[in-house]
Amino acid sequence: MIKAVRGTRDLLPPETALWNHVESVVRDVFRAYNFQEIRTPIFEETQLFARGVGEETDIVAKEMYTWEDRGRAASDHGQSLTLRPENTAGVVRAYIEHKLGDRGLNKLYYIGPQFRRERPQKGRYRQFYQIGAEVIGPATSGSESPARDAELLEMLATLLDRLGIQNWNLQLNSVGSSSDRVRFNDALREALEPVKDKMCGDCQRRAVTNPLRVLDCKVPEDQPTIETLPRVYDYLDEASKKHFEEVTTILESVGVPFEINHRLVRGLDYYTRTAFEFTHGALGAQNAILGGGRYDGLAELLGSPQPAPGIGFAIGEDRLVMALQEAAGDLQLKPDVYIAPLGAGMNREAAKLARELRRANIVAELGDETFRLKKSFETADKIGARFILIVGENEVKADTFALKNLKSGEQVSVPRAELGQRIHL
């Protein structure tokens, strides 16, 4: 038997109804904030992620699905391509390629699959779905403003509330501008030098490769040491400090609860200044339901002639759906009516009725004339239809049909022209 490959899965009904519900609420909420959808390719040139996400990140170093193109054209041949491991780089590439900066401030969102070759785990798959949004534009369009950070965070709080996610928790930090980061990294390395030997193996490695990640360490024995390390906040320049304070001030005034976490760092190289994560319990170890931050230098890094500060986030849709399954029962999609043709030649009559009703926006399931009436009733009951409509010779002659409410048991004779109205009630 051929099975779905490791880390991928089929989403089946009725669960897909929940996914559709989530996506529909998402589109609705994003619309209120004037975001519009962008769709970028599933694969891109490998270079885009190497430069955008960062060569040193785990994602680029060991988790990407990369292959060499075998296109016929010489220009295709040998080109290194990669399934997108995240969507921000693609959006920024599109922003540059189509000169979207000329439109002013862009508020874009996407929903789609991403790919990383990780060991599968609860809430972690090799093909997973992200819902993300990006606010990006020339600095003159206000893209750098803390008002945009706060707006984005407030939108996320509204979205989670609207979906009925209970007990989410917003963690906020500033990781500084790129120059702040350089100074902070140096300070961290220096502070780690004398103490790293007594830390865990992972931290000893991080101290060299990515000192910021030491702050994220969960090993209990390392916590006292980590407490003595410098804080990012103290290495922010005046502009970054002011920016961060304005974000928190707006959040307070609009009433979005948050927690400042000086240790919050992000795993992608492009993040600057505001960094955040929404967490949720009962998701296992993968408790981050969404994460994001500002990326003021990314566009230039990817070759934009003009600076284009931006901020964005990505929601783990798989995790979001998982969090909703804990609380909500499954919403099952049920038809309004089951049409039961009864006897030879009735399929054609039933088909005509089904067409009429469906065009009147009624959800109809169609039976088969070879079924005995009892079987039709059982099927109608099983799929949860509200009504069963019997299409037999008598009914067709009279152009009046037996319509039974399966819940109440009430059965009435309804003229053809009134069926739609009767079922809509």
Place this chain on the structure above:
RNA sequence: GUGGGAGUAGCUCAAUCGGCAGAGCACCGGACUGUGGCUCCGGACGUUGCGGGUUCAAUUCCCGUCUCCCACCCCA
């Protein structure tokens, strides 16, 4: 990539010391020829994840492998 647990019918799970692979639910048919849910009767259902080894005999013991789950790592 590392560590731990688990794989038996569509689903949830049994199977004594190594001795004919089972139950409930679900499914199909009948009782019941134009009226469902209840009941009764019957039916179908398996490469015991896969491959190898030991044995007269393997779901059971051994080795390998794959997948899933949990955790680390990392991230969403």
